[in-house]
Amino acid sequence: MDIIKTNKKLLFAVKSTTTMNNHFHYRFIVPEKPLADFVENIGMFQNLSDKPKEVVLMPDGRIDLFFLQSETAAFHVTLIGLETVPEQRAIPPHTIAFKVSFKPLGVEYILQTSIADIVNSAKNLSTDFWNVNVNDLKDFDAFHQKIILKLSELLPSKIDERKCQLFDLIYASNGEIKVQELSEKIAWSSREINRYFNKKFGLSLNAFCKILRFKASLEHIAQGRLFPELNFADQNHFIKEIKKFSGVVPSELLKNKDDRFILLSVLKEQ
Missing domain, CATH: 1.10.10.60 (Homeodomain-like)
Structure with a gap:
């Protein structure tokens, strides 16, 4: 399939914002095609509470690239593989995370890697991955635009x-x-x-x-x-x-x- 790289096209998206409660916020932006064949959404969540947020992560067919910082951990970048079982986790207090949720084709053609070794697991990436740093976690809209531009650069011209x-x-x-x-x-x-x-x-x-x-x-x-x-x-x-x-x-x-x-x-x- 031939893919025409058009930055203008990639900037149009359907936005959805969800606020779970006063202390936990979740937001995501869904891209249009052709990027939608590779990326399900670009999103963020934030735990503003002084207490951990108990969550259950369920399998959803996505591969998540997280840029995350909390009061208990320095800025880090993590790639989470496909999940096949539910997992209980606690999001630490004052945590903010921006993420890119990939479809499988995005792993192969944009990340250009295999995730076979991280099913129900994760691996840390370089803290300067895609030139994203802790300052980018201050403004989600600016982060979204930066990621869109990066993804458009990496979008393949052809796929099988x-x-x-x-x-x-x-x-x-x-x-x-x-x-x-x-x-x-x-x-x-x-x-x-x-x-x-x-x-x-x-x-x-x-x-x-x-x-x-x-x-x-x-x-x-x-x-x-x-x-x-x-x-x-x-x-x-x-x-x-x-x-x-x-x-x-x-x-x-x-x-x-x-x-x-x-x-x-x-x-x-x-």
Whole structure:
């Protein structure tokens, strides 16, 4: 696929802002195409409280590049790989983090790396990565513009057409498409597709698709619809899958006590 690099086009975006409470803020900006094929959003969160913010991170199919500072840690840059299980974490007091959330193609073509070795894990990068420093954490809009310009510089002129078609089909179906069907549609063998996924991203295509289906189901749960609307075998299968990726059953997830499931809180606001 040929990609025309147009900075003007990349600057247009859909903005969404969510405030969980007076002490915890989350904001993100969604880019337009062609950048949207590689980046899901550019965002930030901030814990202004004097206490840690308890959260549960759920698998969402994104790879996050964090630029972060807190009162207990100096400025650092961290790349977090794909997650397959829920994880409880505490965001330290007075923490601010700006981030770029990549889709898998962004890892391969913009970051130009493999994340197979950091599934459910992370690695620290150089503190001068992309020439971002602690002063850039003072103004999110300025950070966003700086990152957009950097991403536009790194945007590839061409990508493998099969990979473009592969991810278009996966995202369009919310992960509800079989490997064999993908193979037939894009003329790429199932074996090669799974080898590609495991080598680059550290998990099978089927595992990634289940994560996308879970993420799509969260939109329904956020609206109080606690029954399967996607391709689950039955209600029990639906409950089992939601619990696998969130740690709780759908009814408990909907309650979202103390806004600890940040992703669900964001979906409720949209």
